[in-house]
């Protein structure tokens with residue numbers, strides 16, 4: 001990375017680990033990172049547990065003053081009211097949540113979320129001073145057709161349609177090619193760079209270069225400690241959104257410490 005954006009490593013636990021297990025994993029992660037003298041300024045570390053774990057994670061992070069932040073996996077686009085099963089941005093902000101994942105491909109697929117809804121969710125998070133991690137990325141058929149860049153940029157256009165430059169500058173984008181999620185099929189560093197760079201250029205077109213330079217663009221999809229360092233050598237990749245590998249403290253800590261195994265890549 002040849003710029004001043006702080007790398008961000010976020011662990012999306014998906015629908016795994018109850019609040020007891022969450023406490024255990026966060027404690028273990030904090031200890032592992034402490035041993036390695038991890039510095040918060042060097043790499044920002046975020047865990048994204050299920051909603052039911054957030055209060056326990058908050059208590060632990062605040063009580064022990066841990067060097068990490070936490071996020072939620074989704075948020076309602078609505079303020080409050082008759083939306084059974086939904087969780088509002090205000091409720092998350094009250095729990096000290098810093099990040100909210102919006103538009104994950106699993107929500108787009110299983111809950112028919114479209115770009116307009118994802119944009120509204122991002123706006124809801126921003127309205128409570130939380131950072132949305134906006135997920136975009138193509139499926140296998142699109143990749144095979146070589147259409148990954150226009151497809152992903154169309155998602156970017158749709159999600160940012162209603163966001164101001166000030167709001168856009170406070171977002172994070174996660175490029176997660178659907179064919180690489182949970183498959184062990186990781187995109188090559190060049191694949192990741194191609195789309196991440198295109199996303200940044202599109203943000204410069206939609207807003208300006210300052211906004212594009214401020215936004216961190218993450219790669220997600222089968223990231224592990226063994227492949228993260230080479231992906232992180234790319235200029236427009238500012239971090240990773242990690243699924244399965246974030247459920248093991250040592251493995252996720254090794255991902256956070258990618259710089260230690262970056263030499264020679």
Ligand SMILES: O=C(CO)COP(=O)(O)O
Pocket residue numbers: 012104176180181182183184220221222223241242243244245
């Ligand atoms: O979907 C992902 C993170 O949001 C990626 O999941 P995996 O790392 O398990 O492939």
